[in-house]
Amino acid sequence: xxxxxxxxxxxxxxxxxxxxxxxxxxxxxxxxxxxxxxxxxxxxxxxxxxxxxxxxxxxxxxxxxxxxxxxxxxxxxxxxxxxxxxxxxxxxxxxxxxxxxxxxxxxxxxxxxxxxxxxxxxxxxxxxxxxxxxxxxxxxxxxxxxxxxxxxxxxxxxxxxxxxxxxxxxxxxxxxxxxxxxxxxxxxxxxxxxx
Numbered sequence: 001x002x003x004x005x006x007x008x009x010x011x012x013x014x015x016x017x018x019x020x021x022x023x024x025x026x027x028x029x030x031x032x033x034x035x036x037x038x039x040x041x042x043x044x045x046x047x048x049x050x051x052x053x054x055x056x057x058x059x060x061x062x063x064x065x066x067x068x069x070x071x072x073x074x075x076x077x078x079x080x081x082x083x084x085x086x087x088x089x090x091x092x093x094x095x096x097x098x099x100x101x102x103x104x105x106x107x108x109x110x111x112x113x114x115x116x117x118x119x120x121x122x123x124x125x126x127x128x129x130x131x132x133x134x135x136x137x138x139x140x141x142x143x144x145x146x147x148x149x150x151x152x153x154x155x156x157x158x159x160x161x162x163x164x165x166x167x168x169x170x171x172x173x174x175x176x177x178x179x180x181x182x183x184x185x186x187x188x189x190x191x192x193x194x195x
Contacts (some may be wrong), residue, residue, distance in 0.1 A: 078186035096142035124157035
């Protein structure tokens with residue numbers, strides 16, 4: 001006996017052209033709405049990113065000022081202890097211009113014949129030391145009151161990456177480490193850089 005199977009296909013609904021156009025219009029409308037929402041989300045994310053960078057900059061600036069404020073009195077004492085008898089902080093501008101550029105020095109400590117120029121960093125890298133040494137080439141041209149002084153460059157940092165403290169010492173810079181709450185240690189280079 002022969003059996004036959006029949007396959008039935010589900011009934012399909014036939015849409016009119018007007019219904020298809022309406023469905024497409026609704027789809028398009030929803031896509032536009034999603035696009036506008038995505039653009040708004042993107043705008044908000046960019047604004048949040050901008051605000052975060054602004055806050056990070058503010059935090060970094062304030063943190064740097066705190067480290068500078070802690071460095072001043074500690075450095076005065078530490079340099080006196082090794083025979084560089086600086087007596088006070090140079091209160092005039094720490095920013096100046098020279099023939100081909102400008103520079104800023106975070107802390108300048110001095111007496112009547114010697115000065116210590118200190119670059120202060122929260123985190124110091126080798127590139128920071130290199131940049132500071134390059135700036136020091138123009139120190140006496142920029143800060144004229146120190147033209148006849150012995151000037152000792154120094155780096156102070158909360159943290160040294162890339163062995164930048166050893167790099168600084170190797171190139172004759174004094175190195176100040178934060179070792180505790182408001183406490184610093186000073187490492188003297190074997191061959192002092194003197195400007």
